[in-house]
Amino acid sequence: MTRRDFFKASAAGGAAVAWGSFGFDLRPAYAETTQLKISRANEVRTVCPYCAVGCSMIAYRIGDNALNVKPTLVHIEGDPDSPVNGGTLCPKGASTMQLALAQNRELRPRVRRAGSTEWVDIEWDKALDELARHMKDSRDKKTVLKDAAGLEVNRNEGFGFVGGATITSEEGYLTAKFFRALGCVYLEQQARV
Amino acid sequence: MSTELGLAIRRKSATPASSTGIRRDTVEIAKVVDIDLCIGCKACEVACKEWNDLPAEETSNFGSYQSHPDLTASTWDLMRFKEVELGDGDIAWLIRKDSCLHCSDPGCLAACPAPGAIVQYTNGIVNFDQTKCIGCQYCVAGCPFDIPRFDQKTKKVYKCTLCVDRVSASLEPACVKSCPTGAIKFGGKAEMVNYAAGKVDKLKKRGFDHAMLYDPSGVGGLHMMYVVPRGDRLGDYGLPSDPQVPGTFFSALSVLRKLGSISVWGGLLATGIFYLRTGRRRPPPEDEAVAEAERLGHQAVADAERERHESALSGDGPGGAGPAANGPAANGPAGSGPAATGPGQPTGPEVER
Numbered sequence: 001m002t003r004r005d006f007f008k009a010s011a012a013g014g015a016a017v018a019w020g021s022f023g024f025d026l027r028p029a030y031a032e033t034t035q036l037k038i039s040r041a042n043e044v045r046t047v048c049p050y051c052a053v054g055c056s057m058i059a060y061r062i063g064d065n066a067l068n069v070k071p072t073l074v075h076i077e078g079d080p081d082s083p084v085n086g087g088t089l090c091p092k093g094a095s096t097m098q099l100a101l102a103q104n105r106e107l108r109p110r111v112r113r114a115g116s117t118e119w120v121d122i123e124w125d126k127a128l129d130e131l132a133r134h135m136k137d138s139r140d141k142k143t144v145l146k147d148a149a150g151l152e153v154n155r156n157e158g159f160g161f162v163g164g165a166t167i168t169s170e171e172g173y174l175t176a177k178f179f180r181a182l183g184c185v186y187l188e189q190q191a192r193v
Numbered sequence: 194m195s196t197e198l199g200l201a202i203r204r205k206s207a208t209p210a211s212s213t214g215i216r217r218d219t220v221e222i223a224k225v226v227d228i229d230l231c232i233g234c235k236a237c238e239v240a241c242k243e244w245n246d247l248p249a250e251e252t253s254n255f256g257s258y259q260s261h262p263d264l265t266a267s268t269w270d271l272m273r274f275k276e277v278e279l280g281d282g283d284i285a286w287l288i289r290k291d292s293c294l295h296c297s298d299p300g301c302l303a304a305c306p307a308p309g310a311i312v313q314y315t316n317g318i319v320n321f322d323q324t325k326c327i328g329c330q331y332c333v334a335g336c337p338f339d340i341p342r343f344d345q346k347t348k349k350v351y352k353c354t355l356c357v358d359r360v361s362a363s364l365e366p367a368c369v370k371s372c373p374t375g376a377i378k379f380g381g382k383a384e385m386v387n388y389a390a391g392k393v394d395k396l397k398k399r400g401f402d403h404a405m406l407y408d409p410s411g412v413g414g415l416h417m418m419y420v421v422p423r424g425d426r427l428g429d430y431g432l433p434s435d436p437q438v439p440g441t442f443f444s445a446l447s448v449l450r451k452l453g454s455i456s457v458w459g460g461l462l463a464t465g466i467f468y469l470r471t472g473r474r475r476p477p478p479e480d481e482a483v484a485e486a487e488r489l490g491h492q493a494v495a496d497a498e499r500e501r502h503e504s505a506l507s508g509d510g511p512g513g514a515g516p517a518a519n520g521p522a523a524n525g526p527a528g529s530g531p532a533a534t535g536p537g538q539p540t541g542p543e544v545e546r
Contacts, residue, residue, distance in 0.1 A: 011464065018457045036362045037246075075244070077370060088373040094239040 038075050045079055048093045052165040052190060055093055056082030059100075073100055135159060135182065143183060160186025200361050204313040206305030221317045222360060223382040224369060224417040225389050225406075226290050228430075229396060230376035233272050233288040235260060237368030237377060241270040241292075244356060244367035264291060266344035269353040270368055277429045285423060289430050290368070290377065293340045293353035295319045297413030300438040304335025317382065317416035320357050323349040337412060337436035355416065385418060392420045411437040 001009075041060035048055040056079035063069035076097045080087035089096075099105065109127045110119040122130075142158030161179045163172065172189045179187050201219060238260065242249070247267040252260050258274040270292040278284050299319045302311040310325040311332060321332075321341070328348040332341045341350045356366035364370075369379040378388055389406040396404035405424035408414050421427065427434045476482065479502040486495035 011461070014457055014461050018454070018461060036358045036364075039362065077240070077244075077367070080370075085373070087370050088375075089236060089240070089371045090373050091234055091236040091239040094236050094243060094371050097243060 041074060042071060046076075047166050048089070048096060049099065049166060050092050050096075053084060054166050054168075055079075055085035055089055057089065057093070057096065073097065076100070139183065154183060155185045156183035157185065159184060161188065163189035165190045200357075201315045202312055203315045204299075204302055205309045206302050206311040207308045219315045221315075221382040222355075222380070222416065223295075223317065223385040224355070224366065225378045225385040225420060226417065227376045227378065227389075227392055227420045228287075228289065229392070229401075229420060229422050230374045231288050231290065232374055232376075233258060233274060234373060235272050236371040236373055237290060238268075238270050238272060240367040240371035241353070242268070244359070245269065245354075264340065264342055264352075266342045266347075266349075266351040268342075269293070269351065273431060275429055275431075277426065285426070287423070287426065287430050289419070289432070291340075291431065292368075292417065293319065293355070294338055294412075294418075295353075295355055295416035296337075296438075297416070298438050300335035300337050300412065301332035301341055302335075303438055304331040306331060314357070316360070318355045318357050318360065319416075320354050321350060321352060323347070323351065326350055335439055337433060337438065382414075382416065389418060389420050396420070396422050407432060409433075409436050411435050 038060040041062055042064060044059045044061060046057050046059050048057050057076050058079045059073055060075040060077075061071040062074050063071040065071065078085055078087035078089045078093075109122050109124055111122045111127065111130070112119050138158030139156050143154070143156045145152065145154055147153050161175065161184055163175055167175070167189065175189065176187060241247070247269070250261060250265060250268060253262075255262060259272060261268050261271055264271050270290065273289045273291045275287045276284055277287060295317055296319065297317065299311070299313060302313055302319060305311045306329060307325050307327045310322050310327065311319065312322060313319045326349045328343070328350065330341075330343050330350060332350055333339075333343060341352045343350050356364070356368075359366055365379045369377045378385060380388075386406070386408070389408075393404045393406055401422040401424075403424035403426075404420070404422050407419040407421050407424075407427070419430075419432070421430065421432070423430075479499065482498045482502075483495045486492075486498055
């Protein structure tokens, strides 16, 4: 590079810098923001599994239910149309996705036999059959027709029922009717707020 | 409120005149945190983590209801709890949602030297673009509220985005949506200021004489404001009473930028004027060059110079270069050229071709 070339390059560089100092920037003045991660997601309305308030939630899944797609949960937030929570969620409800995706969540029935310390897998049908058997046995053995005062009570003291916090009024009515019919007195719906 | 939540840009870091300016400003959005309604449940914290896919961090009990000791690069929203004695035997439990306040005059943006790493949209959101962040942490120093957090692993700085992805799709931020008591409100800035004014009046009627809207003018106003019931205890809430954009160094930078611009343009202009006035630099006339070389004792140089002039006169100069070929002819009249590069110059004989 001769001295003259050097001068030419310097002048060109100076001109470029001066041009830039005017603030010309021909790139679009709109920045790409993060894409909305639920923009085309599949919405499923559901109910919070925790307490008895029963907040409505929307679960967002990717995939459009096409044949080859396994829908995958990406986000859960409150359902603004719900009169219960109006789209809000408490900290526990806001973290429901962690429950849905939890690795150690039980997906199949298991049984711990009397006296055992081990939980073993059991088929749904077998589990229901065994439950029915236990209930019948309990009614056969533990039914009390008259209490100590001689009053007619017709109750079964052998089992109780614990309902879920999120069952609806209708479900609560049905379970109450069903277990009262079986003579159950230890009936707890938990769905009270 | 209007649904026009465009994402036109108002300012970009280290980028002069970054707005094209043809569009009118879009509707400014804002959050207002009504501290009176907040119960400190931290639903906003969880919703923020869930929406932004931020990893959980181990928490520890340090004698407070607070989940984490401080904001981190993956905890952009934190409920801060503080108990203070009021002096009359009473105590107050101060709870504050701590996250980016999205100043209208962001100190982080003014401080950032990386072009486009910090962007302020016309709707008021100040967002970091980590792909352009150079990890210098000037924004941490520039923020009057101590919000941005540096991540050692990625060497980038992170903070609340005001859920810019949701807002640009006309949704409210995740924290706002989750808040079960409605303590976090979201809407146009004017609507939010209206709401806050009504709330402050109510609080004053209830005996909170110092109730106030926290929207300091030192940073041009905020896009996450607070309704503070105990406005006399801003310090205990951890809010600076008069935050300012730390100006000295960075405004000096912008002055320097102007100075640099002036000097570059002035230099170019002066070069042009000099060229027009004096023309190109040429070798001095033969006798002067030879005399100068002889005076300095460079006999070989003087001989070479004499030879060069002779060959130039005969028309077959080395390389047939312009100045050598037409030099003597141009130098004939006593022009301004020889005057400029005249006899007084010791480097005369070594002048380039």
